[in-house]
Amino acid sequence: MAKVDIVAIAEDDTVLLFNAIGIKTYTIKERSALEKKIAELALEKCKIIYLTEKLYELIPEVIEKYELESYPIIIPLPLKETKESVGVKQIKKNVEKAIGFDILWGD
Numbered sequence: 001m002a003k004v005d006i007v008a009i010a011e012d013d014t015v016l017l018f019n020a021i022g023i024k025t026y027t028i029k030e031r032s033a034l035e036k037k038i039a040e041l042a043l044e045k046c047k048i049i050y051l052t053e054k055l056y057e058l059i060p061e062v063i064e065k066y067e068l069e070s071y072p073i074i075i076p077l078p079l080k081e082t083k084e085s086v087g088v089k090q091i092k093k094n095v096e097k098a099i100g101f102d103i104l105w106g107d
Helices: 013-021 031-043 053-058 060-067 086-099
Strands: 006-010 024-027 048-052 073-077
Touching: 006 013, 006 031, 013 024, 013 048, 031 048, 031 053, 031 060, 048 053, 053 073, 060 073
Parallel strands: 006 024, 006 048, 048 073
Antiparallel strands: none
């Protein structure tokens, strides 16, 4: 199998557009299949895994496992346009971690 650096995973075909910019996509609906795919991608040294918010929320212990690792970086895709979505919260957390304070909303 060819090495893949960036992957997008969704429970439906909403991520297929990522193929147009060279990002490999997978459609996965079950938690066990998702956990297996992430473990496989980690072994293949995948750098970034994008997950829809719904899938991201399904596997908190897997997310926690890889938080302290350099790779893969697991990033939620904020598909909802609300400040409270898990994707936006994670982006905010990463920005705060990187620069020391919240520049996005100042909460």
